[in-house]
Amino acid sequence: MTLDPKILSFEEVSKHNRKTDCWVIISGKVYDVTPFLDDHPGGDEILILATEKDATEDFEDVGHSQNAIDMMKDYYVGEVDSNTMP
Ligand code: HEM
Secondary structure (H helix, E strand, O other): OOOOOOEEOHHHHHOOEEOOEEEEEEOOEEEEOHHHHHHOOOOHHHHHHOOOOEOHHHHHHHOOOHHHHHHHHHHEEEEEOHHHOO
């Protein structure tokens, strides 16, 4: 059995915009990075600044390693409804 992904609006995702509750959008996918903030090699502030937007370019510009990409599944929440993106 496969579960349908959770579909979230941009507005809903954007509410999670702080240190205690931090969600980012990368390539249409939503990640709850709250438990990762203190461990992120790029720091917590940059992840908080990456909320309330499409952070795909920010993420790609860093040239994250395959190891970083592999970690993302641990924080996956669902998909953002592309029709709701600004
Ligand atoms: C570095 C993970 C999102 C900015 C890193 C590194 C990891 C990591 C493991 C160490 C270098 C590497 O392996 O590539 C993640 C994960 C993310 C995420 C799992 C999302 C789920 C972001 C976002 C930004 C960002 C949205 C926004 C710009 C950076 C920066 C570094 C970095 C600037 C370099 C730190 C340095 O070497 O000085 N990240 N990252 N990351 N990350 Fe992220």
